[in-house]
Amino acid sequence: MINSGDTAWVLASAALVLFMTPGLAIFYGGMVRAKSALNMMMMSFAAIGVTTIIWVLYGYSLTFGSSQGGLIGDFSHLGLSGTLDQVVGAEGHQIPTIAFAMFQLTFAIITVSLLSGAIADRAKYGSWVLFVAVWVTLVYIPVAHWAFASQGGNGGWIIDKLGALDFAGGTVVEINSGAAALALALVLGKRDGFRRDPMRPHNMPLVLLGAGMLWFGWFGFNAGSALSAGSLAATAMINTQIASAAASMSWILFEKYRDGKATTLGVASGAIAGAVVITPACGYINPLGALLLGLIAGVAACYAVSRKYKFGYDDSLDVVGVHGISGIIGMLGIGLLASKTVNDTGQEGLFINGSFELLTHQVIAILAVAAFSFTVTWLIATAISRTIGFRVLRDDELTGLDTTYHAESAYDITGNSNRY
Amino acid sequence: MKLITAIVKPSKVDDIKRALQADGVHGMTVSETRGFGRQKGHTEIYRGAEYTVDFIPKVRIEVLADDADCDHIVDLIVATANSGSIGDGKLWVTPVETVVRIRTGERGSDAL
Numbered sequence: 454m455i456n457s458g459d460t461a462w463v464l465a466s467a468a469l470v471l472f473m474t475p476g477l478a479i480f481y482g483g484m485v486r487a488k489s490a491l492n493m494m495m496m497s498f499a500a501i502g503v504t505t506i507i508w509v510l511y512g513y514s515l516t517f518g519s520s521q522g523g524l525i526g527d528f529s530h531l532g533l534s535g536t537l538d539q540v541v542g543a544e545g546h547q548i549p550t551i552a553f554a555m556f557q558l559t560f561a562i563i564t565v566s567l568l569s570g571a572i573a574d575r576a577k578y579g580s581w582v583l584f585v586a587v588w589v590t591l592v593y594i595p596v597a598h599w600a601f602a603s604q605g606g607n608g609g610w611i612i613d614k615l616g617a618l619d620f621a622g623g624t625v626v627e628i629n630s631g632a633a634a635l636a637l638a639l640v641l642g643k644r645d646g647f648r649r650d651p652m653r654p655h656n657m658p659l660v661l662l663g664a665g666m667l668w669f670g671w672f673g674f675n676a677g678s679a680l681s682a683g684s685l686a687a688t689a690m691i692n693t694q695i696a697s698a699a700a701s702m703s704w705i706l707f708e709k710y711r712d713g714k715a716t717t718l719g720v721a722s723g724a725i726a727g728a729v730v731i732t733p734a735c736g737y738i739n740p741l742g743a744l745l746l747g748l749i750a751g752v753a754a755c756y757a758v759s760r761k762y763k764f765g766y767d768d769s770l771d772v773v774g775v776h777g778i779s780g781i782i783g784m785l786g787i788g789l790l791a792s793k794t795v796n797d798t799g800q801e802g803l804f805i806n807g808s809f810e811l812l813t814h815q816v817i818a819i820l821a822v823a824a825f826s827f828t829v830t831w832l833i834a835t836a837i838s839r840t841i842g843f844r845v846l847r848d849d850e851l852t853g854l855d856t857t858y859h860a861e862s863a864y865d866i867t868g869n870s871n872r873y
Numbered sequence: 874m875k876l877i878t879a880i881v882k883p884s885k886v887d888d889i890k891r892a893l894q895a896d897g898v899h900g901m902t903v904s905e906t907r908g909f910g911r912q913k914g915h916t917e918i919y920r921g922a923e924y925t926v927d928f929i930p931k932v933r934i935e936v937l938a939d940d941a942d943c944d945h946i947v948d949l950i951v952a953t954a955n956s957g958s959i960g961d962g963k964l965w966v967t968p969v970e971t972v973v974r975i976r977t978g979e980r981g982s983d984a985l
Contacts, residue, residue: 651924653917712918722920759921771920 455540459681460548463556466677470559473670474501474566480663480721481570482863484770487655488853489574490863496569496581501562503585508558509533512589516557516597523610526598546681556677557601561593563674564626570770571634572641574652575850578858580843584833592633592829593625596822600624617818618791618799618811620689621678623733623784624822631777632823633830634768640834641844643767645851652769657717664721668697671728675735685796689735692743693728696735699747700727700754700779707752719755722775726754729779730786737791737799746786750779777823784819788812874972874982875943879934879964880908881954886932892953893936898946899985902935912960931962937972939982 478497482490504512511531518526530536539550565585569576599609600619611617611624619625644652654660675693679686704723705715730750731743738746758774761767768774788811791802800811837843849857856862881889886903893901907928914927938946943966955961974984 651917651926653924653926654919708918708921712921712923714918716918716920718919755921762922 454547455549456542456546456681459542459546459683460552462682462686463548463552463677463680466673467552467556467559469670469673470556470563470677471501471670473559473563473667473674474498476663476666476670477563477566478663479659480667480725481573481770483656483659483661483663484570484654484718485573486652486853487863489855490655491859491861492578492854493569493573495578495859496576497566499578499582500566500569500585503582504562504565504589505558507586507589508554508561512561512594513554513557515590515594516561517554517602520598520602520604520608520613523599523608523614525595526602542680546683548680553680556680557597560622560626560674561589561597564593564622564630565589567626567630567772567776568634568637570772571638571768573769574644574854575641575845577841577843577845578854580837580841583841584837584843587833587837588633588830591833592629592826596629596826597625599822600818611818611821615814615817616800616811617784617814618737618787619733619784619818620736621675621732623729623780623787624818627729627732627776627780628784628819628822629826631773631780632826634772634777635766636827636831637834638766638768638773640831640838643765644769645847647767648762654718661717661721664724668724668728671697671732675728675732679736685736688740688795691740692731692735692738695740695743696731696747696750697724697727699744700724700730700751703748703751704755707755711755722754722758722771723751726750726775726779729754729776730783733780733783734787734790737787737796738802739790739792739795742786742790742792745790746783749786750782753782754779781819781823784815785812788815874969874985875938875940876967876969877934877936877938877943877946877950877964878967879936879950879954880906880931880962881934881950882956882960882962883930883932885954885956885961886934889934889950889953892949893946896946896949898936898938900937904933904935906931906933910960910963929960937969937985939985 474497478494482494485493514528514530515526518529536550540547541550541553542548599611602609603612606613671693672690676686676690679689701720701723705719708719709715727747727750730746754775757778758771789802789804791799792805793801803812907930909927914925917924971980972984973980
């Protein structure tokens with residue numbers, strides 16, 4: 454029997470998580486130069502469209518269909534067939550399968566959208582659209598099956614066989630996108646003028662607006678992942694708030710100490726890093742643990758994003774530093790801090806019961822997802838690059854992709870302002 | 874006739890406008906512009922990366938004047954725009970062949 458309270462929360466959460474992708478478009482769009490701002494946003498909107506079509510046709514089925522050896526689902530739900538009258542969830546907390554499918558779709562959308570930040574201002578739009586379709590199929594769907602498709606011990610290998618814990622997508626969304634972003638940035642190469650020209654964010658208020666939308670939507674992402682409207686969802690929600698707030702403050706504290714100024718880009722980035730770090734852990738650790746992880750993530754991500762200049766890869770909007778690094782810290786944090794008093798269906802971490810078992814499982818999950826995602830993404834991007842091409846012409850890049858690829862401009866700036 | 878062109882700090886524009894108005898100057902034109910001189914650019918920090926912004930915002934002021942008034946207006950702008958610090962800008966004077974008021978067709982000093 455369907456539980457209407459749980460169903461209402463999952464439906465609302467699906468809408469919240471979908472809201473994150475336009476939020477990401479605005480967050481990213483403000484961070485690039487004005488001449489390619491629309492292109493940056495269009496990359497996210499393409500991800501919404503393409504991923505939704507794939508999800509309906511075969512994505513949901515391959516992710517949550519009956520597991521084939523823990524690696525991938527099957528074709529039993531093509532076109533969402535056989536899901537309309539089904540329910541998922543424990544007795545007393547059942548929700549319509551179709552609500553679950555909608556909720557999970559929004560995760561696939563935001564994950565592939567995140568990758569666009571690594572290749573800002575220089576990807577052919579058609580090639581990106583093709584990449585989205587191939588990447589969701591070959592990378593997102595398998596990884597989501599591994600970590601999300603629990604089928605009574607016979608589902609995805611990470612959740613059902615390895616027993617690593619990932620509440621809302623530290624592996625599937627964050628480490629996956631971080632590793633894939635690194636591969637994409639390496640295949641496409643640096644923007645013209647990287648480290649030579651100032652590539653300032655063209656609209657910081659947009660960045661803050663986008664960060665706010667992401668923060669808001671993340672409550673659906675994390676608390677919605679409880680798949681029921683109860684104490685676990687409440688724990689996940691307050692942990693999300695705590696970690697985001699803590700990381701926003703630790704990021705600007707660290708940069709104030711290092712660079713001399715607390716910046717708006719820092720406070721926005723810190724909030725995102727905090728939401729990322731708590732994504733896998735929010736349903737397994739207590740609020741003080743969330744505070745600790747948030748404080749660590751703000752400093753670690755702030756340090757990590759500056760490393761790209763040393764290593765020389767142009768992960769333009771810092772997907773690796775913010776999502777990859779914070780995702781890893783969150784997954785490791787579970788191995789240390791997870792407690793059954795928070796979630797009795799979970800396990801206990803090193804600091805709770807003194808055993809390295811869970812931590813070891815977390816490390817295996819991190820390494821497996823990062824290696825798989827990086828390798829397959831590199832192959833996909835290289836294949837596209839060698840065939841239809843992935844990088845725009847230098848002239849188009851310098852002119853900006855808004856006019857060259859979309860025949861539009863983000864801003865119509867005519868004449869003087871009337872400030873004088 | 875002369876064309877006085879001044880590149881000044883944006884924060885000085887209102888002061889200059891008031892000084893010129895009080896002095897009875899017929900008109901002025903302002904435009905936002907960017908450039909560098911001895912001041913060079915300034916530094917901004919985004920996610921720990923320091924960027925030197927070479928071109929910094931300035932305002933260009935253009936005033937047409939009779940030869941007789943020119944030195945006085947130049948002195949007035951220089952005195953008002955001067956803060957004593959680097960980056961106060963520059964001013965130059967160029968000769969003007971003629972001036973036409975478009976509405977009436979008046980030429981020369983009558984058009985000012």
